[in-house]
Amino acid sequence: MGSVYDLDRLIRILRENLNLQLQGYRYHAGRVSWGEINGIADLPLSVEDYVEPGLYRLKEGYRFRHSSVSPKVFLLPSEQVFLYESEDYARVKAPDTSEMRQTALFGIKPCDRRAIEVLDNIIGSKNPVYASRRKSIAAIIVEECLEPNNNCFCGAVGSGPSIEGGFDVAYARLDEKRVFFKYGSELGRDILVKLDLKPAGEREVNEYREKIESTRELTSRAFSRVMREVQENLLSKARDKDLWLKVSEDCVGCGNCNFVCPTCFCLEFEYSINEQNMGVKTAQWTGCLLYTYGQVAGGHFRPELYTRYRHFVLHKFVFYPKQIGLIGCVGCGRCITWCPMGIDLRGSVNSVAQGGVNAGK
Amino acid sequence: MLRVAFLKLTSCSGCLNQALVALLASEDLLSKYEVVYFTELGTISSDNYDLVLVEGSVSNTKQERELEEFRARSKTLVALGTCAVQGGVQSLRIGEDIEEVKKTVYPFPEKIDVYSEPKPVSDIVKVDFFIQGCPVKGEAVVNLLRKYAIGGLPLILPESVCSECKRKGLTCVMVSQGIPCMGPITVSGCGALCPSFQRGCYGCYGLRTWDINVFKLEKFIDKVNKLGAPGSMIQTALRGYGYKSFKYVKGR
Amino acid sequence: MQVSDSLRILRSRKAIVVRVVDEAPAVKTFTLRIEGEHDIKPGQFNMIYYWGIGEAPISLANLPVRSGGSTIIEHTVRSTGIVTNTIIEKARTGSILGVRGPYGKGWPLDKHENMNIVIVAGGIGLAPLRPVIKYIEKNRGKYRDIYILYGARTPTDMLYKYELDNYFKIPGVKVMLSSDVRVEGWSHYVGFVTDLVKNIEVKPEETVSYVCGPEVMMRVAVRRLLEKGFRKENIYLSLERRMRCGIGLCGTCQFGHYFVCKDGPVFPYSEVEDYLWIEGV
Numbered sequence: 001m002g003s004v005y006d007l008d009r010l011i012r013i014l015r016e017n018l019n020l021q022l023q024g025y026r027y028h029a030g031r032v033s034w035g036e037i038n039g040i041a042d043l044p045l046s047v048e049d050y051v052e053p054g055l056y057r058l059k060e061g062y063r064f065r066h067s068s069v070s071p072k073v074f075l076l077p078s079e080q081v082f083l084y085e086s087e088d089y090a091r092v093k094a095p096d097t098s099e100m101r102q103t104a105l106f107g108i109k110p111c112d113r114r115a116i117e118v119l120d121n122i123i124g125s126k127n128p129v130y131a132s133r134r135k136s137i138a139a140i141i142v143e144e145c146l147e148p149n150n151n152c153f154c155g156a157v158g159s160g161p162s163i164e165g166g167f168d169v170a171y172a173r174l175d176e177k178r179v180f181f182k183y184g185s186e187l188g189r190d191i192l193v194k195l196d197l198k199p200a201g202e203r204e205v206n207e208y209r210e211k212i213e214s215t216r217e218l219t220s221r222a223f224s225r226v227m228r229e230v231q232e233n234l235l236s237k238a239r240d241k242d243l244w245l246k247v248s249e250d251c252v253g254c255g256n257c258n259f260v261c262p263t264c265f266c267l268e269f270e271y272s273i274n275e276q277n278m279g280v281k282t283a284q285w286t287g288c289l290l291y292t293y294g295q296v297a298g299g300h301f302r303p304e305l306y307t308r309y310r311h312f313v314l315h316k317f318v319f320y321p322k323q324i325g326l327i328g329c330v331g332c333g334r335c336i337t338w339c340p341m342g343i344d345l346r347g348s349v350n351s352v353a354q355g356g357v358n359a360g361k
Numbered sequence: 362m363l364r365v366a367f368l369k370l371t372s373c374s375g376c377l378n379q380a381l382v383a384l385l386a387s388e389d390l391l392s393k394y395e396v397v398y399f400t401e402l403g404t405i406s407s408d409n410y411d412l413v414l415v416e417g418s419v420s421n422t423k424q425e426r427e428l429e430e431f432r433a434r435s436k437t438l439v440a441l442g443t444c445a446v447q448g449g450v451q452s453l454r455i456g457e458d459i460e461e462v463k464k465t466v467y468p469f470p471e472k473i474d475v476y477s478e479p480k481p482v483s484d485i486v487k488v489d490f491f492i493q494g495c496p497v498k499g500e501a502v503v504n505l506l507r508k509y510a511i512g513g514l515p516l517i518l519p520e521s522v523c524s525e526c527k528r529k530g531l532t533c534v535m536v537s538q539g540i541p542c543m544g545p546i547t548v549s550g551c552g553a554l555c556p557s558f559q560r561g562c563y564g565c566y567g568l569r570t571w572d573i574n575v576f577k578l579e580k581f582i583d584k585v586n587k588l589g590a591p592g593s594m595i596q597t598a599l600r601g602y603g604y605k606s607f608k609y610v611k612g613r
Numbered sequence: 614m615q616v617s618d619s620l621r622i623l624r625s626r627k628a629i630v631v632r633v634v635d636e637a638p639a640v641k642t643f644t645l646r647i648e649g650e651h652d653i654k655p656g657q658f659n660m661i662y663y664w665g666i667g668e669a670p671i672s673l674a675n676l677p678v679r680s681g682g683s684t685i686i687e688h689t690v691r692s693t694g695i696v697t698n699t700i701i702e703k704a705r706t707g708s709i710l711g712v713r714g715p716y717g718k719g720w721p722l723d724k725h726e727n728m729n730i731v732i733v734a735g736g737i738g739l740a741p742l743r744p745v746i747k748y749i750e751k752n753r754g755k756y757r758d759i760y761i762l763y764g765a766r767t768p769t770d771m772l773y774k775y776e777l778d779n780y781f782k783i784p785g786v787k788v789m790l791s792s793d794v795r796v797e798g799w800s801h802y803v804g805f806v807t808d809l810v811k812n813i814e815v816k817p818e819e820t821v822s823y824v825c826g827p828e829v830m831m832r833v834a835v836r837r838l839l840e841k842g843f844r845k846e847n848i849y850l851s852l853e854r855r856m857r858c859g860i861g862l863c864g865t866c867q868f869g870h871y872f873v874c875k876d877g878p879v880f881p882y883s884e885v886e887d888y889l890w891i892e893g894v
């Protein structure tokens with residue numbers, strides 16, 4: 001058991017004793033973005049996100065869950081440089097990754113941790129930028145959630161609100177002051193030993209358990225059917241054009257859902273020539289909701305918006321499991337929050353899985 | 362040396378200046394390109410060009426003639442900026458009485474020879490490449506010139522302004538502050554300039570007509586209206602920069 | 614010294630154009646010489662890079678030949694967009710192109726020894742099947758009856774016109790050609806190449822079919838072959854999707870749950886039947 005001040009000590013141990021740079025949700029000037037954490041002042045400790053579909057407000061409080069960024073912006077940055085090649089291919093240069101510092105991810109959520117697992121499985125070592133950044137991660141510190149926001153549904157996909165593995169230290173805020181710590185690895189245990197906290201009493205353990213369970217309960221209600229049925233129905237309804245037209249009727253194809261999604265990894269390649277006359281291979285984020293995603297010379301594989309929205313949903317719930325054995329949606333709700341049209345993924349999944357608009361006809 | 366001409370029609374010179382500055386600042390390009398014509402400096406020389414960069418919309422028959430002539434004398438013609446590509450700010454007058462407009466703007470309206478609907482360059486001649494922007498970005502021009510020098514052209518990937526906004530790591534002003542923003546329905550290319558200053562995008566790169574049909578547009582307008590976007594602003598944004606292409610929107 | 618991942622994964626190899634053949638309007642075949650080995654199989658593809666402009670996935674169009682310390686390969690390119698236009702317009706004998714590959718799963722020729730093979734190709738779709746024909750010609754004893762059904766919009770659009778006659782001469786190979794439109798002097802079938810499927814005479818259970826062409830054509834071919842009694846798992850299609858990386862990192866070639874670049878581009882119909890009939894899946 002500890003307090004928020006122990007978070008500061010934890011940060012210091014990671015930075016000074018383990019010589020790591022810390023990356024995580026960083027509070028600065030009224031917003032929470034992603035960046036380096038140098039001390040407790042950088043943490044979003046006294047803000048809370050209030051969300052609805054298509055709406056986000058940061059207000060006073062102590063339960064920060066999300067902003068539009070996620071660990072993806074560190075592991076798979078929006079712009080990536082792969083390679084420089086001369087016109088005769090005699091000179092080749094890769095961006096220097098030797099200076100990539102050993103890193104601890106700090107304060108990511110259980111759903112974020114699952115998202116990294118998804119990315120590891122779907123891209124892993126295939127993307128050199130991802131691979132080098134992933135290799136640099138030496139410690140993972142997770143903040144468990146004792147209260148979800150309105151759009152969280154980790155319970156329904158089994159990615160949260162608690163974490164059982166794949167982390168070093170996890171903490172949860174029982175209230176504004178009190179913080180409950182646990183470890184998930186040898187390294188984590190060593191760190192907690194250094195922190196030298198007093199053991200949690202039975203009352204506090206129970207309080208933690210109760211809050212986790214109530215959060216799990218709240219985040220498990222998203223779907224009206226069990227996941228296996230949801231998945232089967234989604235696939236069997238893939239041909240129902242009217243249904244998908246209906247659920248995507250508000251979608252304008254802006255791609256925000258793809259960009260904020262912590263597991264969307266799709267990239268557009270770009271080729272340019274720099275001042276040194278080297279050909280540069282770079283990539284930047286794209287997403288299946290964007291028009292150019294499936295566009296080819298003289299044709300298009302998904303010109304209609306409903307086919308693109310459908311791919312988004314099917315990829316998360318049906319195709320990811322076939323590709324890597326994990327659901328691609330970690331239930332973070334970011335795509336719901338940051339969709340300017342307020343389209344609710346949970347609602348879309350439900351209306352399709354329930355037989356949809358044509359069901360009653 | 363590749364021979365390049367800068368042709369200006371009805372416009373503010375902002376794009377041409379961007380292009381010229383970008384060219385002059387890139388040493389590698391100066392060894393490959395020779396500027397042989399620049400409207401604002403008068404005719405320097407020449408009958409044939411490799412590349413003509415056209416800024417501005419077409420406002421009268423004299424300009425039509427001029428444009429056709431340049432097209433005939435060039436291998437590749439590029440429409441530079443929103444005016445050339447879509448009509449630009451001048452399109453604000455579409456639907457208004459042209460004589461009234463002239464009176465409001467000019468002291469001697471009778472001297473102004475323009476027709477009521479400004480036309481994008483592609484209405485008059487074949488355009489090989491479009492660079493969006495108001496004004497265009499220097500990097501986009503440099504990218505074109507570098508690729509053109511080795512015999513290619515850039516790949517254009519027009520997306521939503523939101524794409525650039527998110528890639529830049531900005532926090533959405535519409536979702537997080539309720540500021541009306543035209544980003545979702547607007548063509549990318551500006552680097553999400555307005556949202557990076559905490560303002561809503563007002564649509565100056567034009568409407569993403571390939572995704573946004575009338576039906577989607579109405580849904581979107583409803584949305585920004587709820588956030589209190591003044592109707593006049595929406596109208597202005599749509600008509601001013603995207604009206605021309607908006608007319609080509611297919612029904613659902 | 615540690616080899617950077619980028620160099621290992623995304624580096625293009627230098628290839629010198631040693632021959633260019635005009636095939637049809639806006640279609641050319643490039644013979645490339647690559648230093649060292651390049652072990653590419655029929656049905657696989659390379660990412661061909663026009664330096665500074667961009668890369669495009671292009672199928673192998675002839676069997677690779679080892680010559681001295683280098684490998685000679687062929688690619689047939691049709692001009693459709695930025696990269697392919699530049700290649701068609703600018704690449705000459707002596708030009709340099711970048712080659713990254715080989716990628717993808719090709720035609721399972723080894724698995725199909727002792728079977729009949731029916732090749733159905735539409736337009737530029739003959740390119741990825743040409744190395745199959747060459748392989749069969751070289752290993753004629755390994756396969757039984759061969760049909761080559763090839764159609765194009767007009768006879769002018771056909772590829773490899775200079776060697777089509779030779780295909781007729783390979784023992785045990787029946788060639789059927791078609792032109793979508795009637796053209797003076799055309800003595801072969803007029804209509805869609807898929808119509809020709811009804812003329813083949815083989816036992817479907819001992820026969821596989823390799824199909825490549827525009828997707829609509831492939832769908833019709835599948836229907837015809839199924840009507841003929843072909844097993845789903847014996848019909849192979851070479852699919853095309855928007856593709857940036859070729860190695861499954863960019864995600865953009867997804868077709869249902871498949872990455873066309875690494876799970877394909879050649880698929881047995883039995884694996885893709887759930888998706889092939891759904892628009893935009």
Ligand SMILES: Cc1cc2nc3c(=O)[nH]c(=O)nc-3n(C[C@H](O)[C@H](O)[C@H](O)COP(=O)(O)OP(=O)(O)OC[C@H]3O[C@@H](n4cnc5c(N)ncnc54)[C@H](O)[C@@H]3O)c2cc1C
Pocket residue numbers: 295296297298516658667668669670671672673688689690691692693694695696697698737740741852853854855856857878
């Ligand atoms: C597995 C495979 C094998 C192919 N084999 C051949 C071949 O042997 N000969 C041939 O002429 N064409 C082939 N194609 C099609 C060829 O790749 C496209 O015509 C080409 O990529 C067009 O690129 P572009 O830059 O000229 O067009 P643009 O539209 O300007 O291209 C933009 C980008 O889109 C991508 N792209 C565009 N069209 C396609 C497409 N149809 N498929 C995949 N990516 C695309 C490219 O990566 C390109 O960088 C093949 C495609 C695939 C997927």
Ligand code: SF4
Pocket residue numbers: 250251252253254255256257258289338339340341342343
């Ligand atoms: S679902 Fe929402 S965020 Fe995604 S593309 Fe459609 S409108 Fe944009």
Ligand code: SF4
Pocket residue numbers: 257260261262263316328329330331332333334335336345
């Ligand atoms: S699909 Fe939506 S809810 Fe699921 S992980 Fe992505 S952003 Fe989160």
Ligand code: SF4
Pocket residue numbers: 258261263264265266286287288289311312313315316864867
């Ligand atoms: S949902 Fe779309 S953008 Fe996201 S990973 Fe899947 S295909 Fe890519």
Ligand code: SF4
Pocket residue numbers: 065066109110111112144145147148149152153154155159160161162215219330331332333
């Ligand atoms: S989805 Fe679950 S784990 Fe993620 S922030 Fe919300 S409550 Fe926490």
Ligand code: SF4
Pocket residue numbers: 256340522523524526527531532533534535536542543544545553556561562
């Ligand atoms: S601020 Fe505007 S451009 Fe940026 S994501 Fe929001 S709606 Fe899109």
